[in-house]
Amino acid sequence: MKTLAMRLVFPVLILVLASCSPVQRFHGYAPDDAQLAQIEVSRDTRDTVAEKIGRPGMMGVMEGSAWYYVQSDWVHEGWRAPVEVRREVVAISFDGAGRVANVERFGQEQGEVVALSRRVTSTGPTGATLLRQLLSNFGQFNPAQMLGG
Structure with a gap:
């Protein structure tokens, strides 16, 4: 009788403990430094970038402006709301001839946008305000606001 109870309790206990362990989920795609x-x-074009690292999930608002690769890592722990633990954006901008002008990687540290790496041919990044908005608003969607409630 005692061994039968142990045989039933042990698997249930394992399932309960396993359901409490955090689950990590990855959304989007940002190429790593090796890629x-x-x-x-100044040499690669949109086509060669697409061949080397793929097409992005987002493109700049204006034709020919930039490509944005966005990746967010989330941790889901049981019944709690998911927590974003990491966010990276890679911005590749192009010049008027369609060649790569800037390659930049941005992260978010303590709520602030931080440039992690940058290879720039011009005086500075373009479209930083769009990127800043993208990083600050990503993941803060509230469906109740869309429904007017």
């Missing part, structure tokens, strides 16, 4: 090292500023 970005393949891209040559």
Whole structure:
């Protein structure tokens, strides 16, 4: 009788403990530094970038402005709301001839946008306000606001 109870309790206990362990989920895609090292500023075009690291999930608002690769890592722990633990954005901008002008990687540290790496041919990044908005608003969607409630 005692061994039968142990046989039933032990698997239930294992299931309960396993359901409490955190689950990590990854959303989006941002190429790593090794992949970005393949891209040559002032030489590569949109087509060669697409061949080397793939097309992005987001593109700049204006035709020919930039490509944005966004990746967020979330941790889900049981019944609690998911927590974003890491966010990276890779911005590849192009010049008027369609060649790579800038390759930049941005992260978020303590709620602030931080440039993690940058290979720039011009005086500075363009479209930083769009990128800043993208990083600050990503993951803060509230469906109740869309429904007017």
